[in-house]
Amino acid sequence: MRRLAWSLLVLVASEQVSAGNLILNSRFSDGIQLWDSALPTDATFSWDPIRGVGTPTGSARLFSSTGPGFSQALFCAPTSPGDLNAWGSAFLFSAGSSPTGGFLALRFFASSDCSGSALYLVQSPSTSSALSAAETWIQVAGPEVVSPSGASSVQFTVVMTMIEATGSYALNFDNPYFVNGPPTIPVLDGAGFAVLAGLVCVAAVARLRRGSRR
Secondary structure, three states, rough: OOHHHHHHHHHHHHHHHHHOOOOOOOOOOOOOOOOEEEEOOOOEEEEOOOOHHHHHHEEEEEEEOOOOEEEEEEEEOOOOOOOOEEEEEEEEEEEOOOOOOEEEEEEEOOOOOOOOOOEEEEEEEEEEOOOOOOOOOOEEEOOOOOOOOOOOOOEEEEEEEOOOOOOEEEEEEEEEEEEEOOOOOOOOOOOHHHHHHHHHHHHHHHHHHHHHHH
16 A cells, blocks of 8 residues: 555656656657666666556666676756756666665766766765665655756766676666756646545545554
8 A cells, every 4th residue: 555655656746847857758658769878798778668657658777687886877968057957767676686776866068968077966865675665666856956057968867776796686767857946746736636635545544444453
C-alpha cells in the first residue's frame, strides 16, 4: 500500500513539472533520442518500453554487468546567466540488482553544445537501492541553482553508481526535468486532486482496519 501511494505521488509531481521542461522527450515514450552516454566496458544505455511513470509508458535504463564504477546518461539543454533552475528525475532500482546508487549532476558551459571546460558543477543528494523498495519509482531532485555568468548550456547527467566489484546493476529513470523557476508541484489540476483524494481515502481505510484489530 505504501509503495502504491509513493508511486502515485511521483506521478502527480511529474505531471506538474512537464510544462516548460527544457529536457525534450522526457517521457521516453518512443526511445532515448537526443541523449548521450558515458559508459564503462560491459555497460549499456537503452530504452525500456515496459517500465515508466504514468502514460505513455517508457523510461531510460542504465545497466552494467561489472563494477565498481559509474555509468552516465547525458542531455544538453540551453540556459542563460542568472536563470533560476529546478531539476530532478524519477528513479527506479530493479529487483535482483547488486547494491546500486544513483544521483543527478549539472555541468554549466559557456558553449552552446556543452563542449569545453565546465564553468560550474552541482550534484543532487545520492540515493541507493538500499534506501528504496525495488521496482518502485522515487523522486530525486537537486537544489535550486542559478545559471552562472557566461553560461549558454547545461549538461543534465544521470549517474548510476556500481558499488561492488561483481554482480549486475540497473537504474531506470523517467521524466527528468530542468525548468526555469521552481517546479509547480503544489499546483494540482483535477486529476492531481483526484489522486490525492484517493490516497487520503486509502490511508483512512488502512488506519481504520489497523484500529479494528487492536
